[in-house]
Amino acid sequence: MARKQMVADQPLRLDNQICFAVYSAAHAFNRVYRPLLDGLGLTYPQYLVMLVLWEHDGVPLKDIGERLFLDSGTLTPLLKRLETARLIKRTRNTEDEREVLIALTAHGHALKEKARAVPMSILAASACSVGELTAMKNEIV
Amino acid sequence: MARKQMVADQPLRLDNQICFAVYSAAHAFNRVYRPLLDGLGLTYPQYLVMLVLWEHDGVPLKDIGERLFLDSGTLTPLLKRLETARLIKRTRNTEDEREVLIALTAHGHALKEKARAVPMSILAASACSVGELTAMKNEIV
DNA sequence: TCACATTTAATTGTTCGCAATTGAATGCGG
């Protein structure tokens, strides 16, 4: 292959694509989180929903979706599974029957205490300092 | 809520979690890529497989999996779809019948030329300089 | 008030991603 061709190929090389770096990092985090969250009976997206609710209980489905960039097609079944697990309750807003309000059950609220151990374990597993991770986060956001 | 409680809650706040930043960034990239890849008739994971093949044609399924951190449960159906789209061919390795070799068809090889436009479009859409993106990538990998 | 647009969840269908299992091919120790 001529040199000119190789140069033109550079942008298509996997290693040069930041999207792949981000994609891989997301999967890597998922692999680290999975065994920890198994102990809580949560998947990673379910954990994210619980984080939102632990900060702000009783919010509309729509708000959770905006916070996590997810739509009803993803959230409706996910929230039904959380309801089956007795972590949340779903009720229509009486002020506006279009909205579904998501509220923690006592069980869901209690799970927060168990979840406190998660960030520290992730930190240990990621073999990075807090400073390194914070710097990385700020680069991304 | 007492101050002590709020301090203890900090590690559980969504915005403080680097994993969420990475997770969001991955989804954001996906949203930018989707319309571009639609023009090629590829999904993002399919595009990644094609990137691998454009660099190195005729490799075992296993090698693609190691490169992209995907297993046969993900790759087998994905590769079957690429075969249905006539972009690749799957053949057993005659030296070792356990392996499946993945090779580009003429059509699959030709698609590389159309794909050259993708990285540049992404760059434009991401509203970052090449330097910024490269710096970000190096932080992540 | 009535027609019509907008908002919101739910549903349907397709594709990923992964754990767990299965089954075939290969490698290896005795």
Next chain:
DNA sequence: CCGCATTCAATTGCGAACAATTAAATGTGA
């Protein structure tokens, strides 16, 4: 050569993720 472990792909089952559609509630303009 034989028994057994290992490797590799395929399969099954479940949970995301998202586009597109549907349906109900609400808002709005004439």
